[in-house]
Amino acid sequence: MNPEIKSYFPILNQEVNGHPLVYLDSAATSQKPVQVLEALKSYYEFDNSNVHRGVHTLGNRATEKYEGAREKVQKFINAKATEEIIFLRGTTTAINLVAQSYGRANVEEGDEIVITYMEHHSNIIPWQQLAKERGAVLKYIELEEDGTISLENVRAAITDRTKIVSMVYVSNVLGTMNPVKEVAKIAHEHGAVMMVDGAQAAPHLKIDVQDLDCDFFAFSGHKMVGPTGIGVLYGKKHLLEAMEPVEFGGEMIDFVGLYDSTWKELPWKFEGGTPIIAGAVGLAAAIDFLQEIGLDEIEKHEHHMAAIAMDKMGAIEGLDIYGPTDPGKRAGIVTFNMKEVHPHDVATVLDMSGIAVRAGHHCAQPLMKxxxxxxxxxxxxxxxxxxxxxxxxxxxxxxxxxxFSDVF
Known part of the structure; x- marks a missing residue:
């Protein structure tokens, strides 16, 4: 990876607690390059306006940038059409939309929803709530000892009663890269739809939703050098067309009467209210930045980093590392514990040396269990x-x- 890349990120050029910052918390949120910061600044300085409804010059400029960002996302994940790209607040909102709209319309009592133990809470709780509401069964795919899943266990979990399979592409704890393409094929064989949580995948891997053949795919801008507050739901057009919106108001309507209303066509029927215009502009700039570097190069670099980190960290006695031992099966995430020391204490000591890591349950309490x-x-x-x-x-x-050995 080009060593100059770090220079594009102004926030990294600082000291924390008297030491040069080492930022190792990108799975929580990534830092932003000057290209993204400048795109946001330029939008607010020269083009700031609401979109779609206006006829003046600023409104037209803002609309062009907003819809241009949608086209850029479509190409970034190789969706068939821009109508399949919904701008939302983030991955969490996207998964909730699928659960509340598609799920409520298609899941009935006794039906099954299948997920895994390694899911983020945002890909567990919406399905828990849907299962309770509809009287459905929430099932978990068993994990292998190294934190991977086998297709045998996938086939054991998915049945003809399964309506939805929802799975993380890359675990935010274990770094495990799941075979979502193969899982989608199994789901479709049983008539189920496949939802992919791509929050940890889109920043690091080349995504092709047509090749994956997933029915829904969600990701967040802030994890891929873009701004916070912007995310994407991809859905196959025929599924989105059949779904009802779950948020109502301006922008998503076609006609409003006193007692009834109709909705706009895709994608706008799911984007009620003033949309996340600046966020979309920033996301477009982030995509440009990542594509200029190359997603293949980024993935290769992260596998290399994970391999080196696991090797050097593995030489520290009393350090437990979780997840696949093969760096080729994991993204650039290394989760660990120091024996007899709470991870919050470890993270605090590291922070005193200017090293930022995350500590806690990582919104994955079932996986912690x-x-x-x-x-x-x-x-x-x-x-x-x-x-x-x-x-x-x-x-x-x-x-x-x-x-800590001195303390204890």
């Missing part, structure tokens, strides 16, 4: 990290181990 822990620490790497960041992390972990 499966791992038989209450919390973990997590280092997540992205395109702006290099081997020197890993060396700083390893040095910080050794110092933390020494510190």
């Amino acid at each position: 499966w791992l038989d822990v209450t919390a973990t620490a997590r280092a997540s790497f992205y395109l702006y990290n290099d081997e020197s960041d890993i060396d700083r992390l390893v040095e910080g972990l050794r110092s933390a181990k020494e510190y």
Whole structure:
């Protein structure tokens, strides 16, 4: 990876607690390059206006940028049409939309919804609520010892009563890369639809929703060097056309009468109210940035980083690392615990050396239970990290181990 990439991220050029910042928390949110910051600044300085409804110059400019961003997303994930691209607040909102609209219309008492133990809470709770409301059965695909899933267990979980299969593409804890294409094929053989949580995948892998043949795919801009508050739901056109909106108001209507109303066509019927215009502009700039570097190069770099990190961290006695041992089966996420030391304490000591990692249950409490822990620490790497960041992390972990051995 080009060493100059780090220079595009102004926030990384600072000291934290008297040390140069090492940011290893991109799975929570990524940092933003100057190209994205400048795109947001330019929009607000020169083009800020509401979209679609106006006929003046600024309104036309804003509409062109907003709908241009939709076209860019369509090409980025290789969707068939722009109508299949819905702009929403993020992955969480997208999954909830599918659960509340498609789920309520198609899931009946006794039907099954299938997910895995490694899901983020945002891909568990909406299905829990739908199952309770509709009297459906929520089923979990069993995990292998290394935190991967086998297609045998997938086939055991999915039946002819299954209506929805929802699965994370890349685990935000284990870094596991799931075979979502193969799972989608199995789901379709039983007449079920496939929802993919792509929040940790879209920033790091080349996505082709037609090749995956998933029915829905969701991701968030802020994890892929874009702004917060913007996300995408992709859905196959025929499914989205049959779905009812769950948020009502301006922008998504066609005609409003005193006692009844009709909706706009796709994609706007799902984008009630003033849309996330600046967020879409920033997301478009983020896509340009990532594509200029190359998603293949980013994926290759992260596999390399994960391999080095696991090797060097694995040499620290008393450090448990979770997830697949094969770096080729995981993204740039390394989750770990230091024996007899709470991960929050480890993260606090690392922070004193300017090293930012995440600690807690990572919005994946069922997975924590499966791992038989209450919390973990997590280092997540992205395109702006290099081997020197890993060396700083390893040095910080050794110092933390020494510190806590003295304390206890």
